[in-house]
Amino acid sequence: DAKTTQPPSMDCAEGRAANLPCNHSTISGNEYVYWYRQIHSQGPQYIIHGLKNNETNEMASLIITEDRKSSTLILPHATLRDTAVYYCIVDGTSYGKLTFGQGTILTVHP
Amino acid sequence: SAVISQKPSRDICQRGTSLTIQCQVDSQVTMMFWYRQQPGQSLTLIATANQGSEATYESGFVIDKFPISRPNLTFSTLTVSNMSPEDSSIYLCSIPTVGSGANVLTFGAGSRLTVL
Numbered sequence: 001d002a003k004t005t006q007p008p009s010m011d012c013a014e015g016r017a018a019n020l021p022c023n024h025s026t027i028s029g030n031e032y033v034y035w036y037r038q039i040h041s042q043g044p045q046y047i048i049h050g051l052k053n054n055e056t057n058e059m060a061s062l063i064i065t066e067d068r069k070s071s072t073l074i075l076p077h078a079t080l081r082d083t084a085v086y087y088c089i090v091d092g093t094s095y096g097k098l099t100f101g102q103g104t105i106l107t108v109h110p
Numbered sequence: 111s112a113v114i115s116q117k118p119s120r121d122i123c124q125r126g127t128s129l130t131i132q133c134q135v136d137s138q139v140t141m142m143f144w145y146r147q148q149p150g151q152s153l154t155l156i157a158t159a160n161q162g163s164e165a166t167y168e169s170g171f172v173i174d175k176f177p178i179s180r181p182n183l184t185f186s187t188l189t190v191s192n193m194s195p196e197d198s199s200i201y202l203c204s205i206p207t208v209g210s211g212a213n214v215l216t217f218g219a220g221s222r223l224t225v226l
Contacts, residue, residue, distance in 0.1 A: 034213055043202050043217030091213050096143045098213055100152040
């Protein structure tokens with residue numbers, strides 16, 4: 001079973017920040033938080049991951065709470081191309097074995 | 111990052127037949143992973159394919175149904191045997207992204223199978 005809980009869907013206006021929450025209250029000390037997204041008819045795309053510190057790359061920022069029980073993926077300036085299913089995954093020990101949940105369907109509208 | 115090519119991109123198959131999906135990577139990789147995505151569902155790992163050894167299957171998946179070959183470090187095939195409509199899914203191969211964490215994977219675009 002997936003170790004994360006995400007809202008099934010969210011909307012965001014183009015140009016605004018999209019903040020996607022994820023709860024992972026049972027996360028273990030050695031488990032990372034990974035975010036992937038899947039645009040329609042494509043394979044999943046890696047976005048970002050982190051252990052306990054906040055992370056930022058060219059795609060997004062990842063904010064992890066101090067107790068590590070939840071995190072937020074931030075797309076700072078959402079575009080229509082960011083419309084996708086976003087998956088929050090907690091894993092640390094199973095090489096290549098990602099447990100995908102149902103994810104959040106993010107719809108970016110004009 | 112590595113480029114993954116899958117063939118076929120989509121196919122329509124008859125019940126009882128078998129289909130082999132190919133996954134070609136433009137660089138050498140030790141491990142390759144095969145995932146399945148059933149309609150409206152999320153992804154599930156089928157097996158891990160290492161070059162030179164038998165594939166390791168996840169619970170609920172067996173070699174007789176999903177035989178995997180891994181003849182070299184850039185290529186793998188997944189066969190879906192004796193297909194039924196329940197096998198209608200997107201099948202995706204993936205590889206670890208070089209220089210990144212263990213679970214930073216690059217995925218192919220997938221092979222969409224429809225079984226009639």
